[in-house]
Amino acid sequence: xxxxxxxxxxxxxxxxxxxxxxxxxxxxxxxxxxxxxxxxxxxxxxxxxxxxxxxxxxxxxxxxxxxxxxxxxxxxxxxxxxxxxxxxxxxxxxxxxxxxxxxxxxxxxxxxxxxxxxxxxxxxxxxxxxxxxxxxxxxxxxxxxxxxxxxxxxxxxxxxxxxxxxxxxxxxxxxxxxxxxxxxxxxxxxxxxxxxxxxxxxxxxxxxxxxxxxxxxxxxxxxxxxxxxxxxxxxxxxxxxxxxxxxxxxxxxxxxxxxxxxxxxxxxxxxxxxxxxxxxxxxxxxxxxxxxxxxxxxxxxxxxxxxxxxxxxxxxxxxxxxx
Amino acid sequence: xxxxxxxxxxxxxxxxxxxxxxxxxxxxxxxxxxxxxxxxxxxxxxxxxxxxxxxxxxxxxxxxxxxxxxxxxxxxxxxxxxxxxxxxxxxxxxxxxxxxxxxxxxxxxxxxxxxxxxxxxxxxxxxxxxxxxxxxxxxxxxxxxxxxxxxxxxxxxxxxxxxxxxxxxxxxxxxxxxxxxxxxxxxxxxxxxxxxxxxxxxxxxxxxxxxxxxxxxxxxxxxxxxxxxxxxxxxxxxxxxxxxxxxxxxxxxxxxxxxxxxxxxxxxxxxxxxxxxxxxxxxxxxxxxxxxxxxxxxxxxxxxxxxxxxxxxxxxxxxxxxxxxxxxxxxxx
Numbered sequence: 118x119x120x121x122x123x124x125x126x127x128x129x130x131x132x133x134x135x136x137x138x139x140x141x142x143x144x145x146x147x148x149x150x151x152x153x154x155x156x157x158x159x160x161x162x163x164x165x166x167x168x169x170x171x172x173x174x175x176x177x178x179x180x181x182x183x184x185x186x187x188x189x190x191x192x193x194x195x196x197x198x199x200x201x202x203x204x205x206x207x208x209x210x211x212x213x214x215x216x217x218x219x220x221x222x223x224x225x226x227x228x229x230x231x232x233x234x235x236x237x238x239x240x241x242x243x244x245x246x247x248x249x250x251x252x253x254x255x256x257x258x259x260x261x262x263x264x265x266x267x268x269x270x271x272x273x274x275x276x277x278x279x280x281x282x283x284x285x286x287x288x289x290x291x292x293x294x295x296x297x298x299x300x301x302x303x304x305x306x307x308x309x310x311x312x313x314x315x316x317x318x319x320x321x322x323x324x325x326x327x328x329x330x331x332x333x334x335x336x337x338x339x340x341x342x343x344x345x346x347x348x349x350x351x352x353x354x355x356x357x358x359x360x361x362x363x364x365x366x367x368x369x370x371x372x373x374x375x376x377x378x379x380x381x382x383x384x385x386x387x388x389x390x391x392x393x394x395x396x397x398x399x400x401x402x403x404x405x406x407x408x409x410x411x412x413x414x415x416x417x418x419x420x421x422x423x424x425x426x427x428x429x430x431x432x433x434x435x436x437x438x439x440x
Numbered sequence: 441x442x443x444x445x446x447x448x449x450x451x452x453x454x455x456x457x458x459x460x461x462x463x464x465x466x467x468x469x470x471x472x473x474x475x476x477x478x479x480x481x482x483x484x485x486x487x488x489x490x491x492x493x494x495x496x497x498x499x500x501x502x503x504x505x506x507x508x509x510x511x512x513x514x515x516x517x518x519x520x521x522x523x524x525x526x527x528x529x530x531x532x533x534x535x536x537x538x539x540x541x542x543x544x545x546x547x548x549x550x551x552x553x554x555x556x557x558x559x560x561x562x563x564x565x566x567x568x569x570x571x572x573x574x575x576x577x578x579x580x581x582x583x584x585x586x587x588x589x590x591x592x593x594x595x596x597x598x599x600x601x602x603x604x605x606x607x608x609x610x611x612x613x614x615x616x617x618x619x620x621x622x623x624x625x626x627x628x629x630x631x632x633x634x635x636x637x638x639x640x641x642x643x644x645x646x647x648x649x650x651x652x653x654x655x656x657x658x659x660x661x662x663x664x665x666x667x668x669x670x671x672x673x674x675x676x677x678x679x680x681x682x683x684x685x686x687x688x689x690x691x692x693x694x695x696x697x698x699x700x701x702x703x704x705x706x707x708x709x710x711x712x713x714x715x716x717x718x719x720x721x722x723x724x725x726x727x728x729x730x731x732x733x734x735x736x737x738x739x740x741x742x743x744x745x746x747x748x749x750x751x752x753x754x755x756x757x758x759x760x761x762x763x764x765x766x767x768x769x770x771x772x773x
Contacts, residue, residue, distance in 0.1 A: 178523070211556035219554040228522060229555065233546050239515020240547060246516055247523035250466065250502070257519075270542070273512035280507055435557035436591050438615035440643075440690050 121332075126392055129171060129328055130403055133163035133385055134410045135196060136187040140359070142414050143186070143203060147363045151422065153205055156217045159187030161358040164384035165290050166191035168331025169258060169351075172339045178226040178244040179258040180237030182290075183218055184357070185230025188260055194222045200417035206424035213427045214435065234295075235268025237261060238287065242274050245283030245348070254343040256284040264295030266309055275316040275350065284342035286335070287350045290325065296361045297369040313350035325355025326382045329391070356382060443635060448491050448627040450601040451566075454608035455492065455528060457637045459499045462526060465612055467495060467503040468513055469530030469566075476505035488532055489568075489627065510540035514565065518548040518617070521563035526612055533579050534567040534621060537586070548617040549592030564611045564618045570661055570711060571759050572625040577747035580755075582660070582711040585718050587619045588688040594618045594642055595689045599663035601631035603686060606640030613639065623661040643690035647699070651679030654773050655699040657722050658684060658709040662760060666709050669765045678773045688718055696722065697730050704735035707768045709760055714742040736772035741765050 121129070140160035146152050159166070162184070170179070170191035181188040189199055194210060202209030203217050210220050221229035228244065231237045237259050244257030265271050266289045278285045289309050293300050306312060313320020319341070323334040331353060338349035356378045360367045367375070392398040445453070459465045472492045474485025486493025495503045506513035510531060517529035531537065537544065544565065551559040571580040587595045594616050598604040604622065611618040648663060649670050658666035663684040670680035681699050685692055700706050706726050710719035719740040726738050741760045749755050 180519075209556070211554060211558070214556045215554040219550075221551075221555040221559070223522065223555070223558055228519070229551070231547075233542055236542060236547060239512050239543055240519030240522070242512060242516035243519020243521070243525075243527070244523055247520045247525050250525070270511045270515065273509040274515070276507060277509055277512040277516060281504070435553045437552065437594075438560055440594075440616075 123397065125171070126398055127402060127406065129167055130385075130388060131406045131410065132167045132171070132191055133328065133388065134406055135413070136160070136163045136166065136190045137385060138410050138414045139186060139190060139196060139200070139417075142418060144359055144363060146418060152203055154216050156203070156363040157183040157361065158359040158363065159184050159357070161378065161384070162290060162292060162325065162355045163187055164328040164331050164388070165288070165325045165353040165355055166260070168328050169288060169335040171332060172336055173226065173256070173258070175224065175226050176253065176255040177258065178228050178241070178255075179260060180228045180241050181230045181260050182237065182262055182265065183230065183232065183234070184262065185220060186217070189220050189222070189227055189230070192227045193225045194220065194227050196413060197417045197420055200421040201424050204421040204424070205426060206421055207427045207431070208420070208424040212431065214431070235261065235265040235270040238265070238271045238274035241285050242277050242281070242283055245278060245285040246281060248284050249281070256286060256339055256342045258286045258288060260288050260290060262295065263289060263291040263293070263300035263304055263309065266291070266304060275318065275348065278348035279317045282345070282347045284345070285348045286338045286342060287348065289350070289352050291352055291354050292357045294357075294361065294369070308352060310350055310352040316350070318348045318350055320350040320352070322352040322354060325353035326384045326387055328384060328388050442632040444630045445601060445633050446627065447598070447601045447604050447622070447629045447631070448489070450605040450633050451608055451622065452491055452494065453633070454605045454612070456495060456498065458609055458612045459495065459502060461637070464524060465502070465526045465528065466520070467492060467528045467530070468506055468517060470506055470508055470532055472530050473503055473505045487530070491627070492530070510536055511543055514540040515543040515547065517563050517565070518543050518561060521548070521561045521617070522551065522559055526562050528564040528566060528612060531565050531567040534569040534583050535578050535581050537567070537583060544593070544617070544619070545590045549590050552616075553592060560615050561617050562615045564620055566620045566622065568624040569621045570623040570625060571743075571748045571755055574750055574752055574755055576750040580748035582743070584619070584621055584659070584688055585712055585716060585721070588718065588721070589716075592617065593689060594687060596620045596642065596687050597660040598622065598686070599626070599660055599684050601629060601633045603640055603646070605633050606638050607642075607686065609637055610639040610642060614642070621660070625661055640686065642687045643692050644686065645692035645695040646684040646686055647681065647695065648684050649680065649682040651681040651703070653679045653703055654681070654705040654707060654769050655696070655703045656680050656682045656707045656709060656765070656769070657696055658682060659688065659718055660711065662709040662711055665760065665762050665765055669762050669769065673766065673769060673773075678769065680769065693725055696725060700726055700730045701733045704733050705772050706734070707739045707741065707765065707772070709741045709765055711743055711760060713745055714740065715745060717742060739768040739772055741768050
């Protein structure tokens with residue numbers, strides 16, 4: 118904790134707060150009917166994306182999941198553009214052609230949320246291969262959930278990354294549920310990180326409510342990959358507050374489960390207590406960020422609502438580079 | 441006289457020349473080097489049929505073996521393409537597409553559109569296709585129409601050594617994902633091929649033979665069957681125009697329509713199964729856009745709606761034969 122400068126601590130808090138407020142607001146606006154399509158929210162999991170992406174630069178690439186807004190924000194994708202994308206507007210990150218499940222910004226090293234469970238890990242092997250062949254110290258990070266953790270694509274990718282000795286980190290965000298099905302039932306081992314041994318790579322399980330634990334564990338894996346030491350598996354155990362998708366009543370969860378998690382396992386509250394108790398930051402520093410983020414999200418929603426949808430001619434553009 | 445090499449050699453030469461020209465061109469696939477990690481020769485095989493033989497000696501680690509892990513390495517090729525590499529991934533037999541199709545049709549094909557035009561995915565996926573070797577149901581299919589259906593993919597079917605080289609170089613230089621399909625029976629076919637690199641553009645049909653009586657649109661190996669039949673019928677005064685579209689996506693519909701407008705008669709020859717096929721696609725083109733020019737019903741010659749059989753007697757009956765093509769032409773000529 119002490120190795121992080123005050124500036125970095127503020128950055129981490131701002132990132133997590135931005136993700137939380139973005140998701141809470143999308144939840145509210147979706148319920149009001151302003152947002153079309155399928156939306157999967159990341160609230161509760163902020164410490165994972167933040168603790169990992171704080172180590173990355175634009176040359177490092179990530180692939181994400183259905184639940185990708187948090188990864189986008191942590192990777193530096195513009196929040197105003199993201200909100201417009203989720204609203205299906207021309208000013209969106211992908212001009213309204215991708216939506217929540219396909220937000221990408223390659224300039225920021227964000228290779229896309231993904232609508233296919235397990236779609237991302239093979240792609241990250243290509244990212245790692247490119248860095249290796251070009252001799253850079255860049256890395257690729259595959260975020261995936263406990264649902265994708267059992268997909269063949271994920272298991273194949275971990276094997277390939279070891280065989281080719283790629284600078285890739287496989288991050289399974291185990292939030293306890295693949296859609297409605299418990300990971301305790303669907304994942305065949307107690308700790309997913311145990312599977313790392315079968316692929317000849319280091320594996321670590323980390324508490325995903327603790328930003329500092331994630332930051333430290335990810336830092337080791339990323340440094341190893343940058344130095345040519347090959348891939349790693351990191352299991353982040355965490356929880357989501359909202360359903361698999363917006364509209365999911367979550368009746369597969371204990372009635373008070375989310376309420377208890379919000380009270381006891383909120384990564385933002387835990388972070389605030391840690392840094393204030395250690396006299397690293399003041400409550401007022403963090404309160405100020407809260408206010409600024411709230412204003413940013415308000416602005417994002419206002420701009421998204423006011424923006425124009427893509428013109429009908431856009432239906433036929435961007436299918437090919439040349440055809 | 442120009443140099444003659446085989447279809448297989450033409451593909452090897454295209455890969456070699458493009459790897460030499462552009463450092464970002466890399467080749468990967470199962471046994472494309474063909475000996476990684478063993479105790480014998482590193483490049484013992486050079487591809488399951490020796491097609492990539494010699495590339496390792498010249499280009500070293502830019503050609504790489506993969507484990508048998510189609511989703512893994514096809515996805516890796518797609519991911520690397522988004523980073524600016526130009527990977528050529530060999531999916532040995534097109535029948536294996538079922539193992540890794542998601543990476544092709546949901547990822548590679550859709551990135552540019554989903555991401556609002558901000559992605560380029562210049563990946564080439566090479567695979568052999570087609571019946572004729574008693575390779576049976578899981579190693580003999582002609583699945584090009586499945587890829588042709590998917591927006592975002594380009595689909596290439598060379599029918600000669602000349603086209604194989606020029607179309608593959610075009611595929612590698614192209615900025616979109618390309619499915620490059622090689623008919624396994626054609627690998628030993630010889631033809632004139634220039635030594636220097638050249639490209640054959642996509643979406644430009646090759647009018648293999650000109651004629652005013654009947655238009656024959658044929659794909660891949662079927663171009664050879666169609667040309668043979670056209671030669672035979674020419675001696676009787678039936679003049680067939682044989683069109684090889686070369687690429688099914690993009691499709692040179694204008695050349696096909698122009699020919700139909702001239703002949704008024706159309707036969708489509710397609711080695712695939714008949715439903716939702718290139719045969720039905722070209723027939724649809726004729727009846728929706730050239731109906732007023734048609735003097736006879738459109739005829740299609742295809743495989744039946746069955747898997748590809750193993751026994752030679754059955755496989756011979758499965759593949760569209762010159763006899764069936766001739767009968768179709770005679771029925772409307």
